[in-house]
Amino acid sequence: MVNLKDLNPDASAEAAYGARLRSAREERGWRQDDLAQRIGYTGRHVSGVETCHKSPTRKFSIAVDVALGFVGTADSFEREWRKIKHGVLLQGFPEYLALEGRAAEIRLFEVGVIPGLLQTREYAQALDDAAADRGVITHEQADERVAFLMARQEALVRDVPPLLIAVLDESCIRRPVGGPDVMKAQLQHLIDFAAQPHTTLQIAPYSVGEHRPFNRSVNLLTLQDRSVVSYVESETQGHLDRELGSVIPMVRAYHHLQNVSLSQTDSVDSIHHHRKGTP
The missing domain is CATH 3.30.870 (Endonuclease; Chain A)
Structure with missing residues (x-):
């Protein structure tokens, strides 16, 4: 599945999440369907998250971290999801x-x-x-x-x-x-x-x-x-x-x-x- 919609990561926290997800996916040469297959979702769902038509969930974020090798790292999408859901956590x-x-x-x-x-x-x-x-x-x-x-x-x-x-x-x-x-x-x-x-x-x-x-x-x-x-x-x-x-x-x-x-x-x-x- 191909989605050429331009993304504006400065629009919102979810937009930044989606833009980073697309960037990480494209760095690996994966299509949305390729990532979807690895995380147990559809390409349409991945597209929706990237373009802010769907909100990311904790389950989705954990699956993405596993697929991208981001579990427990500073690049973790679960960590970014927590910031979205609970507000930007205070420093520390x-x-x-x-x-x-x-x-x-x-x-x-x-x-x-x-x-x-x-x-x-x-x-x-x-x-x-x-x-x-x-x-x-x-x-x-x-x-x-x-x-x-x-x-x-x-x-x-x-x-x-x-x-x-x-x-x-x-x-x-x-x-x-x-x-x-x-x-x-x-x-x-x-x-x-x-x-x-x-x-x-x-x-x-x-x-x-x-x-x-x-x-x-x-x-x-x-x-x-x-x-x-x-x-x-x-x-x-x-x-x-x-x-x-x-x-x-x-x-x-x-x-x-x-x-x-x-x-x-x-x-x-x-x-x-x-x-x-x-x-």
Whole structure:
């Protein structure tokens, strides 16, 4: 099958995906039908993806990576698909995710919303649906984001799960998301989370005031070799750091945060109180 339509990779993320797919295919001297045969699709489907008449899927992207030898490389089409579906990932986040999946210990701090690893599907869906309503992402992308988050949570369910420590600013449990039923279920999920043997949950109350050391999302990973990695994220920027000179102060600040936060028992009592008070 031959399609001579000119492609404009600057038109959109999907257009860039399609243009790169055509370029990689043509570099190998393959027709669309040739690639299609190797990945289990039709030439018409390949043409549709190249020309943006069809959106790429994760399954399609993985098959393309296998055919082109791009699995696990910087040229991976699956990686590009994730950027399309979940928005352009902040710098450092893809590498962070890879490390998170095999970390021995995960420490989290969040302000304003429940951190992703502790969200229920309904809570996450409400957040992403709201983003779609604002036009930040499409509703299809919202569903993909939720599915991606659920897969990320499932990756931590293993025979020897990581120690998971979460400190939440009080605003996380006070801010209503998704309506009363969704919020009640989310707060119960936090209570259930705290009851697990490999978890710790603390609330940093408003009374901590200026003594709270962080004002944005913080993630600290302890890897199997005992090295520590930090990932700090704002609305528009993400930063992954392995340098001891900057990571160790983050670890010390996190310990300080735990010291000024409520104990787990008091934190769970506070969550129970807010759950009962949810209309």
